[in-house]
Amino acid sequence: MTTIVKNHETVVDSWGKSDDGILYGRFFYEGSYDECMSVASPEQGIRGKYCRITIRKEKNSSGPRSPKLLPPWFAHRPEVRMIPGAVEGLEEEQDFRYSTCVPSICSHQDLWESLDVTYSEFNSTIVDLNCKGMDSSAALNAGDYAYIIVMSTILAVVFVVGLLDIVIQGSSDHQLGTGCLKYLIPFSFYTNIKKLFHLNTKRTPEVITCLNGMRVLSMVWVIYGHQQTNTFFYTANFLEIGTLVSKLPYQMISNAYPSVDTFFFMSGFLVAYNILKEVRRNSAFNPIMFYVHRLIRLLPPILVVSGLFGTVTRFFETGPFSSYWDDYIYPTCRDYFWKDILMLNNFNLEDLVGSCLGQCWYVSVDTQLYLVAPLFILPLVYKEKLGKIWLYFVTLMSVMVPALIIYVNDLPPSNVMVGEKGGEYFEKVYLKPWSRAGPWVVGIWLGYIFHKQGKERFILKQWQVVAGWSLSTIAALLVQFGMYSYNIIPAKAMYEIVTQVTYGGFQRSVWAACLAWIVFACHNGYGGFVDGILSHPVWQPLSRLTYSLYLVALPMQSAITFTARTHFVFSYISKIFETTGALFISGVVAVLVSLSAESPVLGLEKLLLKRPARSVDRKVAKTTDKLLPEDQVDKDSSAGDIEMDIEGNDNKAFATEVDTNL
Secondary structure, eight states, X not given: OHHHHHTHHHHHHHSOOOOSOGGGTOOEEXXXXXXXXXXXXXXXXXXXXXXXXXXXXXXXOOSOOOOOOSOGGGGGSXXXXXXTTOSTTOTTOEEEEEEEEEETTSOHHHHHHHHHHHHXXXXXXXXXXXXXXXXXXXXOOHHHXXXXXXXXXXXXXHHHHHHHHHHHHTSXXXXXXXXXXXXXXXXXXXXXXXXXXXXXXXXXXXXXXXXXXHHHHHHHHHHHHHHHHHSGGGBTTGGGHHHHTTSGGGHHHHXXXXXXXXXXXXXXXXXXXXXXXXXXXXXXXXXXXXXXXXHHXXXXXXXXXXXXXXXXXXXXXXXXXXXXXXXXXXHHHHHHTHHHHHTOTTXXXXXXXXXXXXXXXXXXXXXXXXXXXXXXXXXXXXXXXXXXXXXXXXXXXXXXXXXXXXXXXXXXXXXXXXXXXXXXXXXXXXXXXXXXXXXXXXXXXXXXXXXXXXXXXXXXXXXXXHHHHHHHHHHHHXXXXXXXXXXXXXXXXXXXXXXXXXXXXXXXXXXXHHHHHHHHXXXXXXXXXXXXXXXXTTHHHHHHHHHHHHHHHHHHHHHHHTTOSSOBOOOHHHHHHHHHHHHHHXXXXXXXXXXXXXXXXXXXXXXXXOOOOOXXXXXXXXXXXXXXXXXXXXXXXXXGOBOOTTGGGOOOOOOOOOOOXX
């Protein structure tokens, strides 16, 4: 114990102590994790052990109070109970947490009993004790070895083939890249990076470039919204949050859910256009390839990302907050990654909590809509009049179904911050495909319009352009800020039946209709500065990266949060800084995911499933294929086959929760 005694000042200094800001909600005193872990007595084999202790004052005890801020669906997180008054049933209890440093020879049970005796005299109880020492470090297991071997092999192939690709492209012998070797070229980091970061600065009237900017900005919106909730449970000024989030501009974050509907809209648009184009070109629809393509595009990146966070990431998680990663995120990803692969994790709230990539609820919903898409789109080809009548009916149902669910169950009109039925709304409305189909169906309508339009341009009168932009702007603002009176703390009003049914039923479809006008106007030359912003070439690389970024960002934000050494300050500017850092780090990881799991699979799919060229295909392609963004056109295939880049729209993030999870 010599060194321990000599370093008793270090031990005491590392303890969590009362700090300034109690009236602003600083209820947690973490001390210095690294200082505690550095204490050691090599002679005795004793080191410092960092312990986080949560005590609860009994009811009616004095102490600072906090407002009920969190929606009930956050209740599944163990950290929620550390936030006083966070969820229903805890309003009369007060939790405090502090950290202490003890010798590693002290057992968990010894410390618990000692603390229990001490705090029982102050009418308080111990509700949680979590200790971590150097001897508690995890060891590599079979799953870790398997993931390391598989990913090392893939990355080695990507690197070696990339070097070979450089040699081939620099050679005058064009036969080097033929034969069996062509099946390795899709793994080349050299070719894939060039495709990923290519900027097409030549603007042509046939290409809808505004989708690139719309996609990227919506993805950033989702990630910024996720950043609010990721650090929410580790906020130094918790009691100040109620004031900050009650200002009108914050509705862009507290009501960021339209960002998800943007991706549903783009997904419906791309699915409809590609099906209609395929049937027009081949006079037939291939359902097997339609669904196989979907699985090929989605599953490999999900496997890579869930494997990353279910294995080796835990070795990088250290600090006072890392126990949540060790106790919840890691075992969840290790044991339940298959729920994300099956894409059914949106049908039960408990199952959603038990999935590795919680934001993949969006992939589940979008895939379920994708499965039934031919039923709504093919009638537009074979029985156009009946098909339009059928689609009108589906559109009406996409509005009425969520409105009826909200009305029958007396639910809030949206994901408002406060309210006793927020969790029920999340489970019965937010996660279900029949309640999220509104913007998706609007996207189908736009895809049908563009299919009929071909390469021709609509000529609009000036009053039509002014009316379109005015109505869409007003409608979008109403959707975005319409919940303000009900979405602040304390709420200015309680929502009633008209608001429930009207906003709850129409919000998603109206938002998508506004986006449809933007895309339509930009495509036909009436976008003005909006088209200039959304169509700028700078969006193109990030637009191609959005699916990988969507999968990586939320768990990476959590990984960054749980390695922090101190609590976060909640403010608009600090969240922007945090989001910027998370975007950069997630972007680097997303590039690696894209190069190892997304781009190679897409390249192999083109080689293995490419059909022979036909002259009629080329004729049709000239009139239809240029309606999508440049990066969504497969220039290498015959007849200019369009890549159904639905996955680039699976970003919700979100959730992007705002989640995100989304």
